[in-house]
Amino acid sequence: MDRFVWTSGLLEINETLVIQQRGIKFDAGTLLLSTHRLIWRDQKNHECCMAIPLSQIVFIEEQAAGIGKSAKIVVHLHPAPSNKEPGPFQSSKNSYIKLSFKEHGQIEFYRRLSEEMTQRRWENMPVSQSLQANRGPQPGRIRAVGIVGIERKLEEKRKETDKNISEAFEDLSKLMVKAKEMVELSKSIANKIKDKQGDITEDETIRFKSYLLSMGIANPVTRETYGSGTQYHMQLAKQLAGILQAPLEERGGIMSLTEVYCLVNRARGMELLSPEDLVNACKMLEELKLPLRLRVFDSGVMVIELQSHKEEETVASALETVSEKGSLTSEEFAKLVGMSVLLAKERLLLAEKMGHLCRDDSVEGLRFYPNLFMTQS
Amino acid sequence: MAMSFEWPWQYRFPPFFTLQPNVDTRQKQLAAWCSLVLSFCRLHKRSSMTVMEAQESPLFNNVKLQRKLPVESIQVVLEELRKKGNLEWLDKNKSSFLIMWRRPEEWGKLIYQWVSRSGQNNSVFTLYELTNGEDTEDEEFHGLDEATLLRALQALQQEHKAEIITVSDGRGVKFF
Numbered sequence: 186m187d188r189f190v191w192t193s194g195l196l197e198i199n200e201t202l203v204i205q206q207r208g209i210k211f212d213a214g215t216l217l218l219s220t221h222r223l224i225w226r227d228q229k230n231h232e233c234c235m236a237i238p239l240s241q242i243v244f245i246e247e248q249a250a251g252i253g254k255s256a257k258i259v260v261h262l263h264p265a266p267s268n269k270e271p272g273p274f275q276s277s278k279n280s281y282i283k284l285s286f287k288e289h290g291q292i293e294f295y296r297r298l299s300e301e302m303t304q305r306r307w308e309n310m311p312v313s314q315s316l317q318a319n320r321g322p323q324p325g326r327i328r329a330v331g332i333v334g335i336e337r338k339l340e341e342k343r344k345e346t347d348k349n350i351s352e353a354f355e356d357l358s359k360l361m362v363k364a365k366e367m368v369e370l371s372k373s374i375a376n377k378i379k380d381k382q383g384d385i386t387e388d389e390t391i392r393f394k395s396y397l398l399s400m401g402i403a404n405p406v407t408r409e410t411y412g413s414g415t416q417y418h419m420q421l422a423k424q425l426a427g428i429l430q431a432p433l434e435e436r437g438g439i440m441s442l443t444e445v446y447c448l449v450n451r452a453r454g455m456e457l458l459s460p461e462d463l464v465n466a467c468k469m470l471e472e473l474k475l476p477l478r479l480r481v482f483d484s485g486v487m488v489i490e491l492q493s494h495k496e497e498e499t500v501a502s503a504l505e506t507v508s509e510k511g512s513l514t515s516e517e518f519a520k521l522v523g524m525s526v527l528l529a530k531e532r533l534l535l536a537e538k539m540g541h542l543c544r545d546d547s548v549e550g551l552r553f554y555p556n557l558f559m560t561q562s
Numbered sequence: 563m564a565m566s567f568e569w570p571w572q573y574r575f576p577p578f579f580t581l582q583p584n585v586d587t588r589q590k591q592l593a594a595w596c597s598l599v600l601s602f603c604r605l606h607k608r609s610s611m612t613v614m615e616a617q618e619s620p621l622f623n624n625v626k627l628q629r630k631l632p633v634e635s636i637q638v639v640l641e642e643l644r645k646k647g648n649l650e651w652l653d654k655n656k657s658s659f660l661i662m663w664r665r666p667e668e669w670g671k672l673i674y675q676w677v678s679r680s681g682q683n684n685s686v687f688t689l690y691e692l693t694n695g696e697d698t699e700d701e702e703f704h705g706l707d708e709a710t711l712l713r714a715l716q717a718l719q720q721e722h723k724a725e726i727i728t729v730s731d732g733r734g735v736k737f738f
Contacts, residue, residue, distance in 0.1 A: 512576075537584055537587075538584060540584055540586055543577040543580075543582050544580055545577040545629075547579070547628075547629060554575070556587055557572075557577075558572075558577075558587050558591050558594070559586070
């Protein structure tokens with residue numbers, strides 16, 4: 186064992202575990218002598234470090250080396266003081282330790298140790314306890330005084346608060362991570378569907394897209410992605426065609442633009458569409474040969490209807506309905522047929538335009554009659 | 563008052579009292595109105611009317627149906643009659659009008675036919691004779707109001723078939 190001997194007033198600052206255990210030979214370590222303590226450090230594990238204050242030593246004696254035995258120093262110790270800091274063992278029945286010098290150097294060490302014992306320099310230079318902070322497994326309380334102490338306390342508090350907040354928001358950030366994953370997943374599925382358009386039935390596609398829609402993740406085309414202008418509106422138009430197919434079919438092939446606006450923005454959640462953007466996109470539906478079109482009635486009302494929807498054909502059935510009842514107002518007609526009053530009125534107006542109906546406008550309101558002017562006499 | 567007058571089916575059709583926006587429908591509607599006005603005036607022997615009168619008359623106001631043709635629409639009907647030659651405004655304000663269920667030219671033709679038939683060309687008649695004379699009792703133009711008669715004769719005058727002249731106690735006409 187290599188050993189170092191420090192003799193000139195060095196205060197040991199590194200952390201130590203105070204030896205309590207006695208009578209055990211320590212393997213391969215380094216023994217250090219300071220003015221205050223006897224320190225043993227494990228050669229293999231430098232973290233493992235033990236020390237005995239020299240004041241604990243009663244007396245020391247040499248033991249000469251024999252055959253198969255290395256030279257030893259026996260250190261007799263006082264009983265452990267009650268205020269001793271934690272060590273490897275809480276108690277031991279022996280009151281001495283044997284230091285086995287496997288690599289010699291025991292004579293020199295003995296001489297120095299004796300010298301220190303005689304001089305008792307540790308009595309003159311008390312070592313500050315506060316510096317013997319334990320670095321071991323137990324987290325020690327940092328005892329601080331003065332301004333430094335206050336600063337430290339504040340810092341601690343801040344860290345604590347920070348930690349609490351982080352913990353509180355942990356769920357949210359986890360959710361955000363999850364949401365991001367969900368979006369990625371939906372996007373990838375949506376793309377796969379787009380590619381495999383042939384394999385997956387239109388019905389399934391529509392259904393899946395409606396799920397996406399209800400979740401608010403329908404690959405929103407945003408202004409940032411595509412910039413403003415025609416390109417953006419074109420993309421938007423394509424997206425609208427996809428979103429609106431099913432709702433249109435549910436509603437008999439025609440929806441007012443305000444209904445469309447509400448539906449689309451409700452689905453988008455964020456990145457809402459402005460009315461202008463919606464109208465501009467819808468204007469492009471026809472030229473892009475998409476299955477929907479924007480239609481503006483004479484009254485100025487704008488609707489989106491499926492290409493397959495022929496409003497003119499619905500007029501014939503509207504005439505039948507009105508004829509059955511003799512005459513109808515827009516509200517009555519809407520109720521009978523199950524459409525919004527706005528669209529009902531447009532249909533009746535269209536029927537009038539085509540000459541199938543005529544109007545009776547009085548204080549009682551606006552009613553529509555079959556056009557007897559043309560059919561009778 | 564509306565004794566044997568038979569209202570047309572349109573009179574009981576509420577949309578009749580709303581001016582129709584559809585052009586083709588409107589055409590039919592106005593034609594029906596014109597016909598109604600003329601037959602109404604003929605039966606009631608009305609040769610002239612004011613617009614105010616017209617508004618409240620059962621002609622444009624169907625009390626039973628609770629519908630009346632609004633005055634703007636009445637104006638449209640009257641204008642239509644004027645274009646057809648059956649109506650003439652009697653004042654600049656268009657508040658009263660002459661209504662002729664037969665156009666003056668038609669009356670003129672009838673009168674001239676009678677004149678020719680009875681071999682009275684080149685004779686002179688007072689206006690009163692024509693409309694109230696015994697000889698014309700069976701004629702349609704018997705009892706015709708003077709304003710209309712005058713216009714009928716003016717039409718003939720245009721065709722050089724008659725000439726309005728002044729006679730001792732008013733006006734007369736000579737047929738050629």
